[in-house]
Amino acid sequence: MNKRKIPVYTLTGFLGSGKTTILLNMLEKVKQQGLEPGIILNEIGSMNVEGHFFQKNRVIELLDGCICCSIKEDLKEGLNKIKKEATVDLLFIEGTGIANPKEIIDVITDIPFIDSFEIYSIISVIDSSCFLEYKSIFSSSKEIRSLLDEQLENGTLIIVNKMDLVDDKIREKIRKKIDEQIKHKVVKVQTSMGKVDPELLLKKRVDSITISARKGELGTLTKHQHRNHSIQVIKINNIPAINLKLFEKWLQTVSAQIVRGKGVLYASNKGRRMFHFQFSSKQVLFSELESESDIEPCIILIGYAGSGENIESSFWKEVVHRNMPV
Incomplete structure (x- = not known):
């Protein structure tokens, strides 16, 4: 619950x-x-x-x-x-x-x-x-x-x-x-x-959308979404280790839909070390966490209403799936 x-x-x-x-x-x-x-x-x-x-x-x-x-x-x-x-x-x-x-x-x-x-x-x-x-x-x-x-x-x-x-x-x-x-x-x-x-x-006027991969079904999504308004807060959970270069490239492709981004990720191309990221004004900054954190990897994006559908599908396709071994 x-x-x-x-x-x-x-x-x-x-x-x-x-x-x-x-x-x-x-x-x-x-x-x-x-x-x-x-x-x-x-x-x-x-x-x-x-x-x-x-x-x-x-x-x-x-x-x-x-x-x-x-x-x-x-x-x-x-x-x-x-x-x-x-x-x-x-x-x-x-x-x-x-x-x-x-x-x-x-x-x-x-x-x-x-x-x-x-x-x-x-x-x-x-x-x-x-x-x-x-x-x-x-x-x-x-x-x-x-x-x-x-x-x-x-x-x-x-x-x-x-x-x-x-x-x-x-x-x-x-x-x-x-x-x-x-x-x-x-x-x-x-x-x-x-x-x-x-x-x-x-009246509620901000969208909230949470996207999670079901256990054992990477890329199959469950979500909860409210009616569209001008601002949408998107949270992506259950993220595997990803390639930060692919992730940075992806952020640039969706930058027109995103005002702000932040979160914590495991980097597959950096020895699976944990990184914090900040994204604003089309610029991304990664900083390595010095010690192990109990924070679960997640991505938080603040964008415009209606952007959630495109973002959720493109993230798994362009970042997660491309990073998986064939």
């Missing part, structure tokens, strides 16, 4: 966009359903001035930095605490206004956590009253524009908030800007004061 994974909802959005209001809305709904939520709150400063909103909840506060960079290890520590306590039914992570959701996803899908947590949605919140200003090359920095792009492009649900503060002309400009940038299919909701149907907020 598979261990239950804790659903994770990540809220992202620039400073003042309304993330906390939306989070409180979600918390009220899950409590009505009799569920126990866990919350990880991140603030750049040394104090969370909104902490009083969450006094009756299981809260882990991460202060003095951003969980996607300077205090990334604190996020891992917080996840470990929740994993060990096993007292929450689902987890909400609210990043700072300058958090890059891609880095948060990277931590949750890492080997120590992928079998305990499952990303359900990345909710990106936009402040309509400032959006066009932030996106303008004349009134904002390149760093801010790049961050907004990351927050938008990694969102599986986009909340265009504070619509009551802009007129119809501005609303149309915002809609066009978002549509120009977001090419993949993603739900967009226009609202004011963070008022969004909680059922819409809590």
Whole structure:
């Protein structure tokens, strides 16, 4: 029987966009359903001035930095605490206004956590009253524009908030800007004061697919797949020793479908030694593990929805089967 994974909802959005209001809305709904939520709150400063909103909840506060960079290890520590306590039914992570959701996803899908947590949605919140200003090359920095792009492009649900503060002309400009940038299919909701149907907020919007070779039937796959959305997390288990050169070549062939990759492998062309690999920006880095690890070989790939079918078949054909003795 598979261990239950804790659903994770990540809220992202620039400073003042309304993330906390939306989070409180979600918390009220899950409590009505009799569920126990866990919350990880991140603030750049040394104090969370909104902490009083969450006094009756299981809260882990991460202060003095951003969980996607300077205090990334604190996020891992917080996840470990929740994993060990096993007292929450689902987890909400609210990043700072300058958090890059891609880095948060990277931590949750890492080997120590992928079998305990499952990303359900990345909710990106936009402040309509400032959006066009932030996106303008004349009134904002390149760093801010790049961050907004990351927050938008990694969102599986986009909340265009504070619509009551802009007129119809501005609303149309915002809609066009978002549509120009977001090419993949993603739900967009226009609202004011963070008022969004909680059922819409809590809907699962990230695919999960686990691929394993059945014992004694290499290449015959069992899998569990949810409906297609913009992001898909693929985990490949039960991997035999493989040729790292073949594997690197294969990664390049599927790089258009993959945002990020990582995992642990036995290398058939390196004396069956164990290696950790990282793949991003079409570059792969292998590092040999100095001592034997109790981690089972696995590959974790973060890609676009619908890519799982092609990836699963090509991996076994181009990497595993080619590596097997004739």
